[in-house]
Amino acid sequence: MTSYQKVPSGENGDKVENVDRFASAKRYGGLIFLAVVVTAAVLLSPTGSTEAIEEFTAFIPDEDTKLFDEYNRYVLHDFDAKPTFAGFLPGVAGLYGKPLWSFYVNRGQGVASFGTQSKEFPILEFNAANKAYQLTPFIGFRSFVQATRGDSTRIFEPFSPKNSRIIGTDNIGLPKRTQFIGTNDMEVKEVDYENGLTTTAKYVVLPEEDFGALIRRTTFTNIGLDSVTLSALDGLAKMEPSGGKLDWGLKNMGRTLEGWMGVYHADDTLSMPFYRMSTEPGDSASVKIETAGHYCISFIEDPENDAELLPIIYDSTKVFGQNTPLDMPAGLITSSVADIVSSTQYGDARTSSAFAAVDSYTLLPGESVTIASFYGKTDDIANVPKIAEKVSSANYVQSKYVRARTLMNEITASVTTTTANPLFDGAVKQMYMDNGLRGGLPNILGDVDEKSQMSNADEDPRLKVYHTFSRIHGDLERDYNAFMIDPTYYSQGPGNYRDVAQNRRNDVIFYPRMGGFDVKQFLSYIQADGYEPLTVEAMAYLIEDPEVAQEVADKVCADERSNNILTAVLSGGAFRPGQLFALNDQLDIALKVDNDRFINEVMAAANATEMALYGSGYWADHWEYYLDLINNYLAIYPDGEEQLMYDNELRYFFSTATVKPRSEKYVLDLTQDGKGKHVLQLDSTTFDEEKVAEQEAYRNTNTGIIGTDAYWQRIAGGGAAFKSTPIAKLFLLGTIKFATRDAYGMGIEYEGGRPGWNDAMNGLPGMVGSGMPETYEMYLLLKYVKKVADTYSRGIVIPTELADLVQKIEAAQDLLESTGYQDPEDLPLDVPPELFNYWDVVAAAREDYRNNVQYYFNGTTVELSANDVSSMLSRWISQVELGMARAMKIASRGMNDDGTSGVPPAYFSYNVTKWVKNGGKNDKGLPLVNAKAMKVGTFPLFLEGPVRYMKTVTDEETKGNMYDLVMASGLRDHGLNMYFISADLKGQSYDMGRMMAFASGWLENHSIWLHMSYKYYLELIRGNLYDQFFSEMRGGGMLPFMDPDVYGRSLMECSSFLASSAFPDPATQGRGFSARLSGSTAEFLSMWVLMFIGPEPFILADDGSLQMQLVPALPSWLFEDLDDDLPGTYDEDGNLIVTFKLFRSIIVTYHNSEGGNLYGVSPNSYKITKDDGTSVTVDGGVIPTDEAIAIRKVFGIVSIDAYF
Structure with a gap:
C-alpha cells in the first residue's frame, strides 16, 4: 500500500478566459x-x-x-x-x-x-x-x-x-x-x-x-x-x-x-x-x-x-x-x-x-x-x-x-417567463424564489367549500393567509443575524420588519386572492407613537370558543379520544400550522381526513392575530413601505380602496420600549478629540418596566405563555384593544412624521435611536440627524391620505389624543405664519430662530402626545371631516415642499460638489450650538441639556436621496434630467458601470456610524449596494425612462447581465453588495458578497411586473365598472436578439412572441407584429381562452368587465393572447 501523498504536477497551466459583457x-x-x-x-x-x-x-x-x-x-x-x-x-x-x-x-x-x-x-x-x-x-x-x-x-x-x-x-x-x-x-x-x-x-x-x-x-x-x-x-x-x-x-x-x-x-x-x-x-x-x-x-x-x-x-x-x-x-x-x-x-x-x-x-x-x-x-x-x-x-x-x-420548479413556475434570453428567464425564477425566502410565500388556507374557493381573503373571513419558507437573512457572510427555520410542516421563521415589508410588496400581484391582507397586517403594527416593532413573526391563530373547536374536531378526527384531545388543543391557546401538526404527532391524534383538509377546516374556523416583537430602538424607515403595499393592492383592486381604507378596524401594536423626550436624551459630552463639548442624542428609547408589567398581566398561569392580547394597546381602565380604520392609522402616521421634521423643516429626525434604510449610518441619530428619504415618503403619504379624503368625502375618526396634537401643530403653523418668515435666497446653516421655535413647539407637542398614549388610549375619539382633512393636509404638504426645496439649496452636491447640481441630499446632522443644562443626567452620569439653537450639517451624496426623490416626481422630463445629473455625479462608478451607495466619504466623521469603519468600497462605505441600485433602476422604468433603464440592465448594472468572471458567483443570485471600484484591491472589485437574501429581489420583481404586466392592470371605467389592460414595457431584444445569437420564437403568423404567467396560472402571450420595442403601449386586440375551450376576442386595449373579473379571480381562464 502506497503512502498518502500528493498527486504529482505536470507542466501545462490553465488559461484564464476573458469574456464580453453578453x-x-x-x-x-x-x-x-x-x-x-x-x-x-x-x-x-x-x-x-x-x-x-x-x-x-x-x-x-x-x-x-x-x-x-x-x-x-x-x-x-x-x-x-x-x-x-x-x-x-x-x-x-x-x-x-x-x-x-x-x-x-x-x-x-x-x-x-x-x-x-x-x-x-x-x-x-x-x-x-x-x-x-x-x-x-x-x-x-x-x-x-x-x-x-x-x-x-x-x-x-x-x-x-x-x-x-x-x-x-x-x-x-x-x-x-x-x-x-x-x-x-x-x-x-x-x-x-x-x-x-x-x-x-x-x-x-x-x-x-x-x-x-x-x-x-x-x-x-x-x-x-x-x-x-x-x-x-x-x-x-x-x-x-x-x-x-x-x-x-x-x-x-x-x-x-x-x-x-x-x-x-x-x-x-x-x-x-x-x-x-x-x-x-x-x-x-x-x-x-x-x-x-x-x-x-x-x-x-x-x-x-x-x-x-x-x-x-x-x-x-x-x-x-x-x-x-x-x-x-x-x-x-x-x-x-x-x-x-x-x-x-x-x-x-x-x-x-x-x-x-x-x-x-x-x-x-x-x-x-x-x-x-x-x-x-x-x-x-x-x-x-x-x-x-x-x-x-x-x-x-x-x-x-x-x-x-x-x-423548487413547481414554486418558481409561478413566474415562468419565456423570452429570447433564457438567462433572463432563469433569473426571474431565481428572484421569485429568493424573494420568497426573505418575505415568505403566501398560502391561502380555509378553502372548505365552493364559496370560499370563489372568494378572496377580504370577501370570506374563513380564508387565512399564511406565509411559509421565510427567515431572517442570516448565513455564513451575514454571520451577525440569528436566522431561524422551523423544522416543522408549514415551516417559516421570523423576519426583520423592513425585509418582510419590502419583499411582500408584490404578493397581491401574484396571489390576487390575498386581497388587502398585507396592507392590513402591516398597518396593524403601527404603534400609537408612530413606530413599529423590529421582527415580524408568523401569524398565529385562535379558536377561543370550545364549541367551535369541537365542531372542527368532529369533522377531522377519526375517534373520540382524538376528538377530545384536538378540541382541547384548538381551544387552549394560540397556534400555528406547523405547531398543530407537531402536536398531532406528539399526542397521537388520529385524523380521518388528509393534511390539506385538516388544516383548511381548522383555519376556516380560527381567528388570526398578527405577531411581532420589539428589538432595540425604532428604525425610521419601517413605515415607508406601506404605500408600495397599498399601490400594488390598488393595481389589482382599484374598486376596493374605499372598503379597505374605511371599513376595517385595526389595532395598535404595543411594544415594551418608549421613546424618550429630548430632555432625557440630549447629552452633553466631550468631542472625540477631547478638546471641546457637543450635544449628542443618545439612548433614545428606554425599556419600559410598566409596559412589561402590562404584558405580564396576560401570562397564562397554566402554560406560562403570555397571551396574544398583551401585544395590543388597550383603552384605559381595562378596556378592549383600541382600534382605528386604516385611513385613520395612516393619518396618525402622517401627522406624527410631519411633527418629527427637523429644525430646518427638511428631513425627518432619527429620534427613535435608529436611522432609516441605511442602517450603517447608526451614528446619525447621535448626531441629532435627520433623513430626506423619510421626508419624500411622508410627502407621498400625506398626498395619498388627502386623495382618499377627497375621493370618498368620508370623515376620519381619530383618538382625541391625536386630535390634541393636530390642534397644537395647526397653532404652531399659525404662529410661524404670523412671524412673516420667508426663506432668504442664501440659506444660512444656522437654523433661523423662527424655524427653531416652530420646531421646539411642535416637538414638545409630539412629546406630550406620546406621554398621553404611553400605556393606553383614553377611548374617546374625534371625527375630522373630509374637508378639514383635505385643507389641513394641503397646508402641511406645502410646508413639506418648502423643506424639500431648502434641502436642495443647502445640501445638493453632485457634480464637482459645487452645490448647484440638483442631486437631492439624503441626510443632515444638527450641531446644538446653544443649550442649557436641565439638571438631569443620563445613565453614565453625563449632563442632559435642552437645545436653544442649532446649526445644520451636510454629508456627501447618497444614492437613497435621488431614489426616494424620484418617487415624488410625476413628469418624465424631470426624471430624465435627474438621471443625467446622477450619472454625472460622484454616485456613478464608471469603472463598473454601476452606482455607489454613496459618494466618497473620505474625511467624514466616524460619528456617522460603522460605515466609516470599513474600507472604501466595502460593505456600506462607497460600495455598490445592489438593493439601493435596484431601487434606482426601478424608478427609471416607473418614470418611463425605458432606454435608460434597459441600457443600465444590459450594461452590466443588473443581473443576469454582469460579467460572470468578475461577479464571482452565479448570475442568478443577487448579492447584498459588490466591492466597488473604490476598493483598494482591483482583483476584488465587482465581486458579489452576501448572496441571495437581498431586498434587490423585491425590486427586480417590481421591474418584472412593469415590464410584462404594466403599472395598472385593473382600472375603473367612468361608470365605476372594472376593466383590465396589459401595458408592457418590453425591448425588442427580449423577442429576438440575433446580435447575441439569441433567436426568437414565432407564432403561426410569423410574429415574434414572448410568454409569461399572470397570477401564477394564466399563460399570457404577446404577439409582436412589428418586432420592435413595446414600450408602454396597449395591445390592438386580445384573445381570451377559457378552460372549456371557448374563447373571447376583444378589440382594443381594454378588457371588459366580465372577463376582467374572471381573470382577477383566476377562474376559468387558461390563456390570454395580446396582439400588438
Whole structure:
C-alpha cells in the first residue's frame, strides 16, 4: 500500500478566459456542452500516468465556456481555485416537510455547516465565512479511498486541498474540479485521471417527509480501462451531538462541552449511531436530560432493491489517528477499512466523526457506485430504525433527489417567463424564489367549500393567509443575524420588519386572492407613537370558543379520544400550522381526513392575530413601505380602496420600549478629540418596566405563555384593544412624521435611536440627524391620505389624543405664519430662530402626545371631516415642499460638489450650538441639556436621496434630467458601470456610524449596494425612462447581465453588495458578497411586473365598472436578439412572441407584429381562452368587465393572447 501523498504536477497551466459583457447570455443560450475526449493512451494507463496526461492535455478542456448545465445549474469550473464565495441550500422541504439549513462554500466538498432550526443547533458547526473557507476541507465532508488495480494500491482523498489547481500555473496531473449550484441542490465533481476515478458529491435537503435530513450522495466512477477495487470512508470529519443551544459553547468552551458528548446506538450494529449529549450543558439546579439526537444512516444505493446499511466510523481517531489538523487520514494509512470497522470505537467525551465504511467494492471500467447518506435529527433513538428502513428502500433516494428539484420548479413556475434570453428567464425564477425566502410565500388556507374557493381573503373571513419558507437573512457572510427555520410542516421563521415589508410588496400581484391582507397586517403594527416593532413573526391563530373547536374536531378526527384531545388543543391557546401538526404527532391524534383538509377546516374556523416583537430602538424607515403595499393592492383592486381604507378596524401594536423626550436624551459630552463639548442624542428609547408589567398581566398561569392580547394597546381602565380604520392609522402616521421634521423643516429626525434604510449610518441619530428619504415618503403619504379624503368625502375618526396634537401643530403653523418668515435666497446653516421655535413647539407637542398614549388610549375619539382633512393636509404638504426645496439649496452636491447640481441630499446632522443644562443626567452620569439653537450639517451624496426623490416626481422630463445629473455625479462608478451607495466619504466623521469603519468600497462605505441600485433602476422604468433603464440592465448594472468572471458567483443570485471600484484591491472589485437574501429581489420583481404586466392592470371605467389592460414595457431584444445569437420564437403568423404567467396560472402571450420595442403601449386586440375551450376576442386595449373579473379571480381562464 502506497503512502498518502500528493498527486504529482505536470507542466501545462490553465488559461484564464476573458469574456464580453453578453457572453453569459450567449453561453446559456447555446447550452454549450463540451465533450471531454480522453484517449486510449490515458485510459490504458491504470493510474493515469502523468506522461499520458501531458500528451493528451489538448483534449481535456480547461478553458470551459459552459456557465449552466442541462439542469440550469450554475457551473463553476476549478471552483476551489477561484476566489471564495458562500451560498446556501434554501431550506425548503415543501409544505409537508421538515427542513434543515445548510451552507456551502467553494472549498473542500462544499457543505460548510448544516443543522436544524438555527445555528444554535448544528450538526456540522456553524462558522462565519472567513473561517468556513479555511475549515470546510478539513472538518466537513471527506472521502478517503483505497484503490487497488492489479497489484498496485493507492490511498488518496478526492477534493483534497493538497491537489487543488492554481490558476495560471502548471496543473498537469491535478484533478479537474467543478461545482454545480442549483436552486435546491449543490454538487461537486472531481475528475482524477491520475487515479482513474471520478468522484461526485451531491446534496439536497430531504423534501416532504415527517423527519428532516440532509441527503448526500457520493458517487465513485471508474474511468480507467481495467477494474478497480475500492475501500472507502465517506462522511463527516466532525459531527456535533444534539444537546440544546451549542453555538456559543462550541466556540468558547468546546473542550469542556465534550464532557457531555456521547455516541449511542439504535441496535447492536455500527449502522445507526445516535449522537447526543447526556444532558443539556449547564450549571444550574435545573437539569434537562437530552433524549433527542443526531443520526447518520448510510448505504450503497440500489435502485431495484432495499439496501443494507453500512457501518459508521464515529471514532475519529480510527480515521485520523493523532493527526489533529485532520489534513491526512493517519489511521487509515496504517490500517485498512476492514480493520477499522472491526476495531473497538469510542465516542464518549470527544467530538466524533460520521464516516460510512465500504470494505470492498469492485468497479469494472465505466461502472459507478453511490453511497447515500442521511444526516438529521430526531427526538428519540427509537425513531432511527424506522427512518433507516424508509430511506434505504429501493429508489427512495433517487425519488427524493428528483422531488427536491421538481419542488423548487413547481414554486418558481409561478413566474415562468419565456423570452429570447433564457438567462433572463432563469433569473426571474431565481428572484421569485429568493424573494420568497426573505418575505415568505403566501398560502391561502380555509378553502372548505365552493364559496370560499370563489372568494378572496377580504370577501370570506374563513380564508387565512399564511406565509411559509421565510427567515431572517442570516448565513455564513451575514454571520451577525440569528436566522431561524422551523423544522416543522408549514415551516417559516421570523423576519426583520423592513425585509418582510419590502419583499411582500408584490404578493397581491401574484396571489390576487390575498386581497388587502398585507396592507392590513402591516398597518396593524403601527404603534400609537408612530413606530413599529423590529421582527415580524408568523401569524398565529385562535379558536377561543370550545364549541367551535369541537365542531372542527368532529369533522377531522377519526375517534373520540382524538376528538377530545384536538378540541382541547384548538381551544387552549394560540397556534400555528406547523405547531398543530407537531402536536398531532406528539399526542397521537388520529385524523380521518388528509393534511390539506385538516388544516383548511381548522383555519376556516380560527381567528388570526398578527405577531411581532420589539428589538432595540425604532428604525425610521419601517413605515415607508406601506404605500408600495397599498399601490400594488390598488393595481389589482382599484374598486376596493374605499372598503379597505374605511371599513376595517385595526389595532395598535404595543411594544415594551418608549421613546424618550429630548430632555432625557440630549447629552452633553466631550468631542472625540477631547478638546471641546457637543450635544449628542443618545439612548433614545428606554425599556419600559410598566409596559412589561402590562404584558405580564396576560401570562397564562397554566402554560406560562403570555397571551396574544398583551401585544395590543388597550383603552384605559381595562378596556378592549383600541382600534382605528386604516385611513385613520395612516393619518396618525402622517401627522406624527410631519411633527418629527427637523429644525430646518427638511428631513425627518432619527429620534427613535435608529436611522432609516441605511442602517450603517447608526451614528446619525447621535448626531441629532435627520433623513430626506423619510421626508419624500411622508410627502407621498400625506398626498395619498388627502386623495382618499377627497375621493370618498368620508370623515376620519381619530383618538382625541391625536386630535390634541393636530390642534397644537395647526397653532404652531399659525404662529410661524404670523412671524412673516420667508426663506432668504442664501440659506444660512444656522437654523433661523423662527424655524427653531416652530420646531421646539411642535416637538414638545409630539412629546406630550406620546406621554398621553404611553400605556393606553383614553377611548374617546374625534371625527375630522373630509374637508378639514383635505385643507389641513394641503397646508402641511406645502410646508413639506418648502423643506424639500431648502434641502436642495443647502445640501445638493453632485457634480464637482459645487452645490448647484440638483442631486437631492439624503441626510443632515444638527450641531446644538446653544443649550442649557436641565439638571438631569443620563445613565453614565453625563449632563442632559435642552437645545436653544442649532446649526445644520451636510454629508456627501447618497444614492437613497435621488431614489426616494424620484418617487415624488410625476413628469418624465424631470426624471430624465435627474438621471443625467446622477450619472454625472460622484454616485456613478464608471469603472463598473454601476452606482455607489454613496459618494466618497473620505474625511467624514466616524460619528456617522460603522460605515466609516470599513474600507472604501466595502460593505456600506462607497460600495455598490445592489438593493439601493435596484431601487434606482426601478424608478427609471416607473418614470418611463425605458432606454435608460434597459441600457443600465444590459450594461452590466443588473443581473443576469454582469460579467460572470468578475461577479464571482452565479448570475442568478443577487448579492447584498459588490466591492466597488473604490476598493483598494482591483482583483476584488465587482465581486458579489452576501448572496441571495437581498431586498434587490423585491425590486427586480417590481421591474418584472412593469415590464410584462404594466403599472395598472385593473382600472375603473367612468361608470365605476372594472376593466383590465396589459401595458408592457418590453425591448425588442427580449423577442429576438440575433446580435447575441439569441433567436426568437414565432407564432403561426410569423410574429415574434414572448410568454409569461399572470397570477401564477394564466399563460399570457404577446404577439409582436412589428418586432420592435413595446414600450408602454396597449395591445390592438386580445384573445381570451377559457378552460372549456371557448374563447373571447376583444378589440382594443381594454378588457371588459366580465372577463376582467374572471381573470382577477383566476377562474376559468387558461390563456390570454395580446396582439400588438
